[in-house]
Amino acid sequence: MPNGRPGFFTRFPAVGIFYWNLHAFNLTPQDLTHHAYTNLYFARDRRFESVRWQDTSHISAASGTPPFTRAEYCRKHVLPRGTVLLSLDSHTHKRGERFTIDLESTGERLYDNPFWEDPIRANFDPPLVFDSEDPAERTLVYCATFNNGVAADGSPDVGLVTRLSRKPARSTCTPVACAEGGVAAPCNGVDDHAACDTAPGAGDGLCDACPITAGLTSDDSMFLILGENLVVAE
Helix, strand or coil: CECCCCCEEECCCCCCCCCCCCCCCCCCCCCCCCCCCCCCCCCCCCCEEEEEEEECCCCCCCCCCCCCEEEEEEEEEECCCCEEEEEEEEEECCCEEEEEEEECCCCCEEEEECCCCCCCCEEEEEEEEECCCCHHHHEEEEEEEEEECECCCCCECCCCCCEHHHCCCCCCCCCCEEEECCCCCECCCCCCHHHHCCCCCCCCCEEEECCCCECCCCCCECEEEEEEEECCCC
16 A cells, blocks of 8 residues: 555555544434545555554543643653654544654654644654664654643633533543533532532533543544654565
């Protein structure tokens, strides 16, 4: 399969069916069908092989971020000695605001992406070679900022915050803050709407805002660094 670089190809060894989890979910009571298409092309020019990789060891790092807060999370990825790095990219979900990757030893920024839904891929030409015996010189520091309900002016954003009422039934979302009435005030679960009322007995409160949850839908969080290496012949 061609990977977008002249002369490069990527193997997709498989027998059977390709399956992609598209992170779609249905909040309606009616059965729906979600259609998606992926195009695979056979590479004619196969001079150089590349392999894609991803680090999922901290995939749920942002889960638990409280409602109406913004937080940055950073982790490290050590490249194997001899890595010839062709590209870097990232994966977050709808509350991922910015994703950066820096070389730990020098602080050089290798990647900067502000788009969760269509992340930038940074291609390196010439490729970056990591052959030092010192792991510190092969360490990437990757960081992402997650926004769980903070507007540009710093005020609470009930449209952006994680909300139980906008989750599928299987969600682990547990409300701890008010999304209506006394917005952003603390509350204690789906039976505590009164704590959100603007006045005692007003009945205008809704305990519905949750910490960020981990999961497979785009309304849950993920935090991954991805890359592509040249396959070096032994």
